[in-house]
Amino acid sequence: MTTLVAARRLVGLPDDESGAGWLEVDGDRIVAAGRGTPTRTPDVALEDGVLAPGLIDAQINGAFSVDFADAGPDEVRDVAERMLSTGVTSMVPTFITATVEQLVEQVTRYDDARRVSNAAGSATRLLPAHVEGPFLSPRRRGAHRESLLVDPTPERIAPLIELGDAVSYVTLAPERDGALAAIAAFVSAGIRVAVGHSDATDDQVRRAADAGATLVTHLYNAQSPFHHRAPGVVGAALTDPRLTVGMIVDGHHVEPAAVRLAFTSAAGRVMLVTDAVAALGMPPGVYELGGDQLEVIAGSPPLRADGTIAGADEPxxxxxxxxxxxxxxxxxxxxxxxxxxxxxxxLADLGRIEPGVRADLVLLGDDLRARTTWLAGRQVWSTGGTMHEGPGATVASGQL
Structure with missing residues (x-):
């Protein structure tokens, strides 16, 4: 039996519009969707808020006091469950610079935990990992330890390639010795590559894209800036249509004008990411990122002891x-x-409202904060904290 959901405001259909719409769910999939009013009485009627596909966070280091770098399976599962309260239905945990041996151990431990959590269901879907380093520029290292930064030689990248489908993508600086060959090797193995923590010229970034790089990690931050005679990483990111650019829009990392510039210059290629650390969802205090301590003061992003911004704490x-x-x-x-x-x-079956895709959905309030989250056709979180086994219930106010 299918469930028909109607919303006064729906975003995520192929028309790229915002207005009244509907969708029909059968099991864990959307089987039909359209704009306007459905032809029969809906099973779920959302009279306010914005119904959208479940959010996808492609870069997150940790949350709720947990740093993925040293998290056990219970902690990974706990974060996955609690992330539903932010409307995130899929996420890519990030592992920052460490030795290659340590990164392999961290990613392997996480991958075991994610498979168990995903099999259990009812929690944010855990995607293969993002490895951010150690092949980064010392000049643009941000919160990464300079002593651990190295060139991506064949011997160093081989253990990461052997991780196979445990890795979604790797961030590296294309100006490092051996980087272009490393990019080609990663891509050939099915691992995507992002340009990041880089002092590269725009030409070096374009050559990285020629080699197969398709992403840019946290646009504007920890990369060579735009200058009219030296466009740098930012210039290449904003103008090369082959690159999807991640960006942290937390009110601290990027100024409003630069945010608007990115959405205008790289239309359809901007990917919002949190780059959140263990402080997400927690009060001000001291937290960890990759073994280093960070301090969070109300109204400021997480900072290392030397004052360097180290990730974020906004969902x-x-x-x-x-x-x-x-x-x-x-x-x-x-x-x-x-x-x-x-x-x-x-991920062709996520991130949109179309027939055949997974029924991962979020109802956003007028403030665009999550109010209700559905995963694979089931309501798994609401502002009231209720967990439901069924696909939903008829409502008039948008609150489930």
Whole structure:
């Protein structure tokens, strides 16, 4: 038996519009969807808020006091369950610079935990890992330990390639010795490559794209900036249509004008990411990122002892609100947190509202914060904290 859901405001259909719409769910899949009013009485009627595909966070280091770098299976599962409260239905945990041996151990431990959690269901879908380092530029290292940064030689990248489908993508600096060959090797093995923590010229970035790189890690941050005679990583990212650009829109990492510039220059290629650390969802205090301590003070992003910004503590639904508040169109902002990351990661059955895709959905309030989350056709979280086994219930206010 199918469930028909109607929403006064729906975003995520192929028309890239925002307005009344409907969808029909059978099991864990959307089987039909359209604009306007359905021809029969809906089983679920959402009279306010914005119904959208479940959000996809393609870069997150940790949350709720947990750093993925040293998390056990119970901690990984706990984060996956609690992330539903932010509207995130799929996420890519990030592992920052360590020795290659340590990264292999961390990713292997996480991959075992993610498979168990995904099999159990009812929690944010855990995607293969993002390895951010150690093949980064010392000049643009950000919060990464300089002593651990190395060139991506065949011997160093081989253990990461052997991880296979445990890795979604690797971030590296294309100007490092051996980087172009490493990019080609990763891509040949089915692992995507992002340009990041890089002091590269725009020409070096374009050559990285020629070699197969398809992503840019946290646009503007920890990369050579734009200059009219030296466009750098930023210039290449904004103008090369082959690159999907991640961006942290938390009100601290990127100024509003630069956010608008990215959405205009790289239309359809911007991917909102949190780059969140263990402080997400937690009060101010001291937390860890890759073994280093960070301090979070109310109103400021996480900082290392030397004052360097180290990740963020805002969830993805809050990033949506900032983007729209900065002047980004609502549909463009939601696409940047749904369809764009899905496409960038090769996830054709996520991030959109179309027949055949997974019924991962979020109801956003007027402030664009998550109010209800559905995973694979089941309501798994709401502002009331209720967990439901069924596909939903008829409502008039948008609250489930």
């Amino acid at each position: 993805l639904d809050a990033n949506l609100g900032h983007a729209v508040g900065f002047g980004v169109d609502l549909v463009d902002a939601i696409r940047a947190a749904t369809r764009t990351p899905a496409d960038a990661l090769g």
